[in-house]
Amino acid sequence: MMQNSDSVDQEQNLRVRKLEISDKGKGFIELLQQLSVCDSVSDKEFQDRFNEVSSLGDDHIICVVEDELRGRIIATGSIFIEKKFLRNCGKVGHIEDVVVDSSARGKQLGKKVIKFLTDHARSMGCYKVILDCSLENKAFYEKCGFKQKEVQMAMYFV
Numbered sequence: 001m002m003q004n005s006d007s008v009d010q011e012q013n014l015r016v017r018k019l020e021i022s023d024k025g026k027g028f029i030e031l032l033q034q035l036s037v038c039d040s041v042s043d044k045e046f047q048d049r050f051n052e053v054s055s056l057g058d059d060h061i062i063c064v065v066e067d068e069l070r071g072r073i074i075a076t077g078s079i080f081i082e083k084k085f086l087r088n089c090g091k092v093g094h095i096e097d098v099v100v101d102s103s104a105r106g107k108q109l110g111k112k113v114i115k116f117l118t119d120h121a122r123s124m125g126c127y128k129v130i131l132d133c134s135l136e137n138k139a140f141y142e143k144c145g146f147k148q149k150e151v152q153m154a155m156y157f158v
């Protein structure tokens, strides 16, 4: 089992933890909308997707940072653990959907989210963690300990 537990910054009233069902009411979807296309999600759709992700247990974790004073989600990121045959049936962590609220950037919250996710990958026995990012964010991920490798390819169906 993974070792991650909530981490609290008492001074700033910030809690770094896994996504909870009540986070929809704390601005989680609005935060994702700062990253990419994310139409409004109904409560039922949210609950169904939350249950689906939860059923994957430690193989799919969504991390959030809550500003507990305001009851708002101000940063998030997710990780999916891929199981391979390569590398002695090794595991790889895939990080996705990292975003910090525009009013809270530059305060090390992005770094906190990445640490939570990479700690999780390490505790799950992954031999590496990978992600795609824009050139503008390359320096941020380098500060988090990542190195540029290869080329990103994509095929969109919609």
Ligand SMILES: CC(C)(COP(=O)(O)OP(=O)(O)OC[C@H]1O[C@@H](n2cnc3c(N)ncnc32)[C@H](O)[C@@H]1OP(=O)(O)O)[C@@H](O)C(=O)NCCC(=O)NCCS
Binding pocket: 034, 035, 097, 098, 099, 100, 101, 104, 105, 106, 107, 108, 109, 110, 111, 112, 132, 133, 134, 136, 137, 138, 139, 140, 141, 143
């Ligand atoms: C990219 C993003 C997640 C960074 O989060 P953040 O909380 O502002 O970053 P942090 O404060 O944790 O920064 C950590 C370090 O990276 C540096 N950094 C952050 N963004 C940077 C950038 N775009 N270029 C260069 N350095 C950057 C910070 O200066 C800081 O350096 P330090 O440790 O020496 O002080 C945030 O800006 C964001 O949400 N952007 C919009 C959405 C997005 O592009 N997400 C990434 C998808 S791949």
